[in-house]
Amino acid sequence: MERTGTILRGRGFEPVEGRIVIDDDGRIEAIEETSVDGSDIILPAFVNAHTHIGDSIAKEAGRGLSLEELVAPPDGLKHRLLRQASRDELVGAMERSLQFMRAGGTAACLDFREGGVEGVEMLEAAADGLEIDALSFARGSIDAMRAGDGFGASGANDAEFGEERAATREAGKPFGIHAGEVDASDIHPALDLEPEFLVHVVHPESDHLERIAEQQVPIAVCPRSNLVTDVGLSPYAELNERTTLALGTDNVMLNSPSMFREMEFLAKLSDLPADEILRMATVNGAEIAGLEYGLVEPGRKARLVVLDGDSHNLAGARDPVRAVVRRAGVDDVREVVLEA
Incomplete structure (x- = not known):
């Protein structure tokens, strides 16, 4: 399983374009930087x-x-x-x-x-x-x-x-x-x-x-x-x-x-x-x-929020972290991934 978009990676929430690979146990196996289609923003749940x-x-x-x-x-x-x-x-x-x-x-x-x-x-x-x-x-x-x-x-x-x-x-x-x-x-x-x-x-x-x-x-x-x-x-x-x-x-x-x-x-x-x-x-x-999630990084449980970065509310946002914190809402949620 994988999800693609702008990934807010690690404790610093560094925006990375790429894909998240999720293994069969519901954990993040890898974060791969690559060019992808779409404008989703992926962050920890x-x-x-x-x-x-x-x-x-x-x-x-x-x-x-x-x-x-x-x-x-x-x-x-x-x-x-x-x-x-x-x-x-x-x-x-x-x-x-x-x-x-x-x-x-x-x-x-x-x-x-x-x-x-x-x-x-x-x-x-x-x-x-x-x-x-x-x-x-x-x-x-x-x-x-x-x-x-x-x-x-x-x-x-x-x-x-x-x-x-x-x-x-x-x-x-x-x-x-x-x-x-x-x-x-x-x-x-x-x-x-x-x-x-x-x-x-x-x-x-x-x-x-x-x-x-x-x-x-x-x-x-x-x-x-x-x-x-x-x-x-x-x-x-x-x-x-x-x-x-x-x-x-x-x-x-x-x-x-x-x-x-x-x-x-x-x-x-x-x-x-x-x-x-x-x-x-x-x-x-x-x-x-004591939960094993809260960050998007390899080894963590894949508990993620996928936002539609092209929603009417978020389209054009220059800073994805500020947009998530100051602007996003439940209407912008495309998917909630709770794999483990």
Whole structure:
């Protein structure tokens, strides 16, 4: 199997005209530079580094409510709506969000999964047959973490999480935790847990930045969500100078799980270069989750997005990386290749 076009190769996304050869095991066997017909742009499929797709039943609910009123357990609007919904309603809504994500080039999402073991099982049911890696960073119990792919803690001000952290180490699974979303008070306690990654980090102070750099803990940032909930925006350039950033879309209740929209939004409100934002949307999230894709290079799993470079939206673009990050959308997707 092969795909041809302008290939955004390697960690630097160097545009190369040629073909990608995919072997029978669904891995990239070779990238061959050669003149080809057509104007397709080929890039790695996206990894959405932070989602809450369980609230797919509540899209655009809660206008005018604060972050706490929207999502704080146990009585935030989201949790009340989740309790009122049936299992079939929840699974069906999550499945539709996953289908949307897949159509938009997302190969995986790191979902902070409510509902304990049953919540993990519901996400598995929603993802069944969709070829998307919907990873459960389970919340609520150690048993849920063991059933899922890791543990996703709400925040260090909510509980100590020491037992859960120890259990993830024993299980060999990653531990992620929200930190610094509303204020800085939970950042140091979160870092004390030595997590595999933090989420948000909107309000770091200088001592937090020093610890983040020292510990080299990656951060999943969610710009659109932070704007919608009015908590502020992370200091993206300062964080990027100190550690690895990945990109997430957060609650489906508040935002469509579109990595195209998230990239464009971040590109136009920050000074981060386009290639850095594309790494945040692909390989950086993949490496947090231990996935074998996220880049177009030999040996990687062939999880790719093929864009129509001659679409009305992309035709004439002089810089394919900037065009992908700042301009492209789901309507430009010709094919999503999820071979392995």
